[in-house]
Amino acid sequence: MSDGIILAYLGAALAIGLAGSGSAIGVGIAGTTGTGLMTEDPSKFGLVLILQAIPGTQGIYGLLVGFLVLTKIGVFAGSPASLTVKQGLMILYACLPIAIAGFFSAIYQGKTSAGSIGLIARRPEEVGKAVVMPAMVETYAVLALLSSILMLNGVEV
Amino acid sequence: MAISEVSKFHIFAHLSIKESLLNELQKLGFLEIIQIEEKEEFCGWNNLDDSSNSPSSASLNDVKFCIDFLSNYANEEDKGIKSLFTTKKTYSYDELEKIEQQHNFSVLHAQCKKLDNELNELNLQENRLNAVKAEIERWQELELDLSKIDDSKHIKFILGSIAKNSFSNLALGIEQQVGASIIQLVGEEKNRVNMIIITLVENTPKIEPLLQQYLFETFKYSHTFTGTPKQILKTIKEQLLGIEKKRREMERNLKKLHSKNQFIYPLYDFLFIIQEKEETKKYLKKSEKTLAIRGWVQNKDIPKLQKRLKEKFSAYEVSFSSPKEDEQIPVALKNTYIVKPFETITELYSLPGYYEIDPTPILSIFYFVFFGLALSDVGYGATLAIITYFALKRLDLGEGGKKFLRLLHYCGLSAITGGILLGSWFGDILNYLPPMFDGLKIFLMQKLPLINPTKNPIPLLILSLTLGVIQIYTGIILKFLDNVRKGKLIDGLMDQISWLSLLTGIILVLLKGVLPLFLERLSLILAYAGIITIVLTQGRGQKNILLKLGGGILALYDISGYFSDVLSYSRLFALGLATGVLGQMFNMVATMFHIPYIGFFVTLLILVIGHTFNLLMSGLGSFIHDARLQYVEFFSKFYEAGGIPFRPFTLRTLYTKIKDIEE
Numbered sequence: 001m002s003d004g005i006i007l008a009y010l011g012a013a014l015a016i017g018l019a020g021s022g023s024a025i026g027v028g029i030a031g032t033t034g035t036g037l038m039t040e041d042p043s044k045f046g047l048v049l050i051l052q053a054i055p056g057t058q059g060i061y062g063l064l065v066g067f068l069v070l071t072k073i074g075v076f077a078g079s080p081a082s083l084t085v086k087q088g089l090m091i092l093y094a095c096l097p098i099a100i101a102g103f104f105s106a107i108y109q110g111k112t113s114a115g116s117i118g119l120i121a122r123r124p125e126e127v128g129k130a131v132v133m134p135a136m137v138e139t140y141a142v143l144a145l146l147s148s149i150l151m152l153n154g155v156e157v
Numbered sequence: 158m159a160i161s162e163v164s165k166f167h168i169f170a171h172l173s174i175k176e177s178l179l180n181e182l183q184k185l186g187f188l189e190i191i192q193i194e195e196k197e198e199f200c201g202w203n204n205l206d207d208s209s210n211s212p213s214s215a216s217l218n219d220v221k222f223c224i225d226f227l228s229n230y231a232n233e234e235d236k237g238i239k240s241l242f243t244t245k246k247t248y249s250y251d252e253l254e255k256i257e258q259q260h261n262f263s264v265l266h267a268q269c270k271k272l273d274n275e276l277n278e279l280n281l282q283e284n285r286l287n288a289v290k291a292e293i294e295r296w297q298e299l300e301l302d303l304s305k306i307d308d309s310k311h312i313k314f315i316l317g318s319i320a321k322n323s324f325s326n327l328a329l330g331i332e333q334q335v336g337a338s339i340i341q342l343v344g345e346e347k348n349r350v351n352m353i354i355i356t357l358v359e360n361t362p363k364i365e366p367l368l369q370q371y372l373f374e375t376f377k378y379s380h381t382f383t384g385t386p387k388q389i390l391k392t393i394k395e396q397l398l399g400i401e402k403k404r405r406e407m408e409r410n411l412k413k414l415h416s417k418n419q420f421i422y423p424l425y426d427f428l429f430i431i432q433e434k435e436e437t438k439k440y441l442k443k444s445e446k447t448l449a450i451r452g453w454v455q456n457k458d459i460p461k462l463q464k465r466l467k468e469k470f471s472a473y474e475v476s477f478s479s480p481k482e483d484e485q486i487p488v489a490l491k492n493t494y495i496v497k498p499f500e501t502i503t504e505l506y507s508l509p510g511y512y513e514i515d516p517t518p519i520l521s522i523f524y525f526v527f528f529g530l531a532l533s534d535v536g537y538g539a540t541l542a543i544i545t546y547f548a549l550k551r552l553d554l555g556e557g558g559k560k561f562l563r564l565l566h567y568c569g570l571s572a573i574t575g576g577i578l579l580g581s582w583f584g585d586i587l588n589y590l591p592p593m594f595d596g597l598k599i600f601l602m603q604k605l606p607l608i609n610p611t612k613n614p615i616p617l618l619i620l621s622l623t624l625g626v627i628q629i630y631t632g633i634i635l636k637f638l639d640n641v642r643k644g645k646l647i648d649g650l651m652d653q654i655s656w657l658s659l660l661t662g663i664i665l666v667l668l669k670g671v672l673p674l675f676l677e678r679l680s681l682i683l684a685y686a687g688i689i690t691i692v693l694t695q696g697r698g699q700k701n702i703l704l705k706l707g708g709g710i711l712a713l714y715d716i717s718g719y720f721s722d723v724l725s726y727s728r729l730f731a732l733g734l735a736t737g738v739l740g741q742m743f744n745m746v747a748t749m750f751h752i753p754y755i756g757f758f759v760t761l762l763i764l765v766i767g768h769t770f771n772l773l774m775s776g777l778g779s780f781i782h783d784a785r786l787q788y789v790e791f792f793s794k795f796y797e798a799g800g801i802p803f804r805p806f807t808l809r810t811l812y813t814k815i816k817d818i819e820e
Contacts (some may be wrong), residue, residue, distance in 0.1 A: 011299070019194055050777060050781075053777060055772065056774065057735075057778055059776070060735055060739060060774065061735065063742070064734070064735050064738050064739065065463050067739075067741075067742050068738065070688065075767050076745060127505060128504075128506045128507075128784070129506075129507030131784070132781075132788050132789065134784070135782060135784075136789070138726070138728075138782070139725060140725060142725065142728040142731045145731045146618070146727045146730065146731055149731075149734070150614075150618075153613075153614060153615070
């Protein structure tokens with residue numbers, strides 16, 4: 001096994017692990033507020049669930065990038081490509097945008113979702129606005145995912 | 158565009174037809190009745206306030222109580238998911254009206270109240286018994302009649318618990334103080350022991366300080382049960398069983414009561430209708446003999462209103478007037494059958510003002526296309542489309558629910574299209590087909606698709622951004638048309654056309670090399686024309702000439718706003734790619750297991766769970782982000798929200814359907 005592939009593995013691990021952790025924290029924050037609301041009004045379960053699920057996407061983006069890395073270096077095909085350290089580092093760096101931005105944006109998106117849950121507790125008619133607020137935060141996770149994919153795409157293996 | 162035109166209607170009628178007229182208007186169901194203002198014309202008129210003589214004896218709250226109470230005892234098939242599939246019973250208005258006379262609700266209500274009390278009493282008893290049980294259980298090993306423990310004149314029984322490590326000290330202390338007494342352990346818990354001290358009555362004052370010193374907790378038996386703890390526990394158990402039996406019997410009876418008294422559901426609906434009617438009366442005015450009603454009606458409904466009034470009544474007068482600008486005019490959207498579901502998206506944001514543009518028809522095209530790109534999988538799209546198709550056929554939903562399901566149905570169809578375009582069928586499940594399907598596989602996954610995003614994602618990204626540019630242009634053009642419509646052509650030229658020119662110029666510059674030479678020259682002309690117009694005009698609100706120029710230059714900064722708006726559409730690309738890749742991943746994980754015999758089922762199980770998860774998450778994401786693009790990127794360019802919804806005075810029902818209302 002070449003040295004480069006270890007670095008690529010690290011990249012995939014960071015993308016999946018960090019973005020996933022961020023999502024877990026974000027979903028957790030929104031969930032705690034949501035259960036609080038549901039003690040008052042259990043009928044809002046559906047809406048709360050949707051708002052709670054929104055910060056979950058960063059984890060999926062991270063997984064997506066990790067998966068793309070593993071496919072690229074041929075782990076699934078059974079014959080890992082031999083990478084130079086330079087190539088490995090490039091792949092590792094390509095994973096960083098979604099790892100970092102995914103981690104932080106998921107946490108803040110979770111906080112925004114929690115706020116939105118508070119909004120629908122008082123004004124259930126404003127669902128549309130409540131759902132859009134957390135989606136604003138997601139923009140930066142999307143941009144990070146975009147960068148990661150483009151960077152990854154640029155690495156010749 | 159597609160905002161329904163409304164008129165104000167004024168009805169004057171003889172007071173004698175008050176009830177029948179209101180009933181008729183409620184049945185028509187398309188009028189919004191509003192408060193009549195105290196103006197000169199109505200000087201001396203009184204409010205029509207006769208809420209005191211409510212026509213119905215049963216109160217809505219009582220019926221609600223019975224429904225809430227009895228519906229807990231509905232038959233299994235009426236509960237849960239299955240209840241979604243049962244169609245609501247249909248009644249005519251006259252049938253509903255008669256229900257109250259046909260059934261004796263007050264008897265049922267009294268019965269429900271009584272049974273509710275009895276059930277509560279049972280629960281209370283049960284709780285009390287359980288509390289005693291918990292208390293006594295610790296003393297199970299004691300072979301003494303607890304009720305007789307204080308009966309003896311000479312001997313004192315002290316029961317209680319103490320920390321385990323203090324027990325021997327206490328025992329020693331008591332022995333030293335009083336000598337002859339019996340100290341016995343009766344069972345122990347985690348770190349406490351239960352004990353009994355038997356001693357002469359005259360010794361107790363000597364023992365008590367010791368008890369306090371070692372934090373002894375005295376147990377006082379204060380219940381009416383007699384016998385040893387074991388006997389008492391047995392009695393309690395029997396009583397608890399009795400309660401359970403009684404409760405079960407009551408539940409059986411309640412089930413019967415519920416199925417026999419289905420009339421409470423239509424009764425509730427009828428009373429609710431009456432209540433709405435009574436509340437509407439607050440808006441009306443009356444003179445000695447005349448009743449005045451005022452409100453809004455959509456112009457398309459006016460002939461129907463006139464016809465119905467003519468058929469049923471004679472002592473009335475109706476007139477219509479067009480709305481005045483300063484009034485709060487309610488907004489109802491009027492769209493074709495195909496576009497109607499997309500009103501949901503507009504309504505989720507906020508209705509347009511009465512004099513503004515209804516964005517729904519144009520939004521519907523963008524929403525449809527974007528969703529298809531974001532979910533972009535034939536399998537998921539087909540699943541969504543099929544589920545919503547059957548749900549629409551089988552479920553008995555209100556108008557809002559139907560609209561939403563139809564929207565989801567469209568979303569499914571759009572995802573199928575997107576999936577064909579990107580060659581995604583439940584991810585790449587076609588790859589796992591046996592070799593004999595290779596022809597089909599190559600056709601569906603390589604020949605048919607225009608873009609293969611996992612191999613080369615760039616074309617999909619460009620497509621997403623291009624769609625974004627198109628939508629932003631559409632937004633700016635709509636605003637321009639709106640300005641023209643309102644007679645502000647100059648504003649439109651300065652605010653919108655200038656930007657269109659600059660943006661077009663920039664795009665052409667970016668495409669340099671791909672385009673013919675004359676367009677390159679044109680691009681610069683367009684860009685400079687745009688910049689000059691913007692700098693010269695955007696500060697026109699300022700008074701000072703320097704501020705005017707400064708404002709103009711500052712406005713150029715908006716260009717970064719447009720840039721980030723376009724970039725925002727890259728989320729379509731990200732979502733589309735995420736759906737496909739996640740699907741591929743589940744396929745791969747599912748086919749990794751080669752367990753003999755059950756391997757196939759494991760694979761199937763993972764596939765079903767994985768793809769369901771992906772469909773839910775990606776579907777939710779597509780829905781939200783698609784809506785966000787409409788709201789944030791598209792609406793911000795032209796949309797004037799803030800309309801108040803048109804709320805017609807109608808027969809609103811919860812449990813039943815009414816046959817003879819107008820469609």
